[in-house]
Amino acid sequence: APESPGQADRPSAFDQLISRSPQMKLLKHLAAEVAQTDATTILITGESGTGKELFAQGIHAAGSRSKGPFVALNCAGIPEQLLESELFGYQRGAFTDAKHTKPGRFQQAEGGTLFLDEIGEMSPSAQAKLLRVLENHQVDPLGDTHSIHVDIRVIAATNEDLPAQIKAGRFRLDLYYRLNVYQLRIPPLRERPEDIEPILTSFLETARQDHGCRIKGITPAALTLLQGHDWPGNVRELHNVVEGLTITCKDEMIRPDHLPVSLRDAQSAGQNGNTEKASLLAYGLSVDEMEKKMLQEALQRTSGNISEASRLLKITRNTLRYRMAKYHL
Structure with missing residues (x-):
């Protein structure tokens, strides 16, 4: 019909x-x-x-x-x-x-x-x-x-x-x-990695129209890195990454080395999770010190966004606020 x-x-x-x-x-x-x-x-x-x-x-x-x-x-x-x-x-x-x-x-x-x-x-x-x-x-x-x-x-x-x-x-x-x-x-974006490329392309098109961004696309290697990222901030986080690339990337194609170091490091850390856990024990930190470090890292990775940091830590926002107050963060 x-x-x-x-x-x-x-x-x-x-x-x-x-x-x-x-x-x-x-x-x-x-x-x-x-x-x-x-x-x-x-x-x-x-x-x-x-x-x-x-x-x-x-x-x-x-x-x-x-x-x-x-x-x-x-x-x-x-x-x-x-x-x-x-x-x-x-x-x-x-x-x-x-x-x-x-x-x-x-x-x-x-x-x-x-x-x-x-x-x-x-x-x-x-x-x-x-x-x-x-x-x-x-x-x-x-x-x-x-x-x-x-x-x-x-x-x-x-x-x-x-x-x-x-x-x-x-x-x-x-x-x-x-x-x-x-x-x-x-x-969430991590459950639909095939959406990353068209969303990124749309953001780049807007950037070209708004302020003459020279970036035309992304290499397969860089796209693979983006598709493997956890994206705790979802599409908003991807938008922020693209916004940063329009300033820092001077080439027509986005390569892996153009991507934020924090994004590349996070994936390396995920691939070497067991090594990282072992190294935490080697630091000789107390449980409180380790917890404070985890909170600081989560807040840093999410630019202080309570909702995103609590999701990353798998705790409620109220619990995160309590622990932030506990450690004067």
């Missing part, structure tokens, strides 16, 4: 998500389908840097709410005491600094989509209020005695293991059920 105009247009909403892998092709197809269900709440899961917000933007653009606003809020990027006023808004005089009435993100997204990133970082109080909005489609601005009806779609995203957070008492089970009506899991 021929495609309707709506079906033909749909894939263009996901054009920014460059990929070659079958799993990403399927994921974009599923996202385009769920975009057509106007009010379904969607939970996007995946590691930091995998492109969760791009998927959310694609779903918004492919659906019937595309003419409405797309409003994004990173729940981890706002202090806990300010998050609720940002989400739900406030009336003038609701608190000391509330000199003017301000609509919250829910009201700003009226008729469109509200994207809540890092939903696992939301406080228990904000979780309870979010649940009420999802159930009743009404928000209660701080200091207002009247509820306001909102017509929006909510897309939430997390790089946390929410079922584990629920077991630990840090996330509400009823809210999880409300958010997890439809889930999309974005695989």
